[in-house]
Amino acid sequence: MDDAHYPTLRAVFASALISTALTLPVSGALAQMSDSKMSDTKKTKTADATGTITALNAANHKITFDHGPIPAIDWPAMKMEFAVAPSVDLAKLKTGDKVKFTLSGSGNTYTVQSISPAP
Numbered sequence: 001m002d003d004a005h006y007p008t009l010r011a012v013f014a015s016a017l018i019s020t021a022l023t024l025p026v027s028g029a030l031a032q033m034s035d036s037k038m039s040d041t042k043k044t045k046t047a048d049a050t051g052t053i054t055a056l057n058a059a060n061h062k063i064t065f066d067h068g069p070i071p072a073i074d075w076p077a078m079k080m081e082f083a084v085a086p087s088v089d090l091a092k093l094k095t096g097d098k099v100k101f102t103l104s105g106s107g108n109t110y111t112v113q114s115i116s117p118a119p
């Protein structure tokens with residue numbers, strides 16, 4: 001490399017680094033801001049529900065409930081399958097159990113976070 005050019009190249013490289021460091025956090029913050037504005041309707045919600053277990057899918061860690069209305073997320077009663085959080089032990093449950101369960105998620109995608117026997 002030509003020695004005379006070396007300091008110049010280094011200066012260019014350094015200024016490129018500085019401008020990258022300055023612009024990245026700013027654009028990151030802007031992206032986050034518009035993200036949270038746009039996702040107001042898709043904000044994560046939690047909800048309590050009750051239902052009867054109609055199927056257990058241990059292999060895929062999913063469960064099917066015939067559940068009552070869930071006003072917190074505006075859902076009518078229905079029978080449907082949910083993904084279940086890894087912390088929930090499906091081995092303790094069986095088809096026909098009446099349970100209370102909690103959900104968290106957004107839109108139409110909710111994951112079961114806990115399951116306990118209904119009184």
Ligand SMILES: [Cu+2]
Pocket residue numbers: 067075076077078079080
């Ligand atoms: Cu449902």
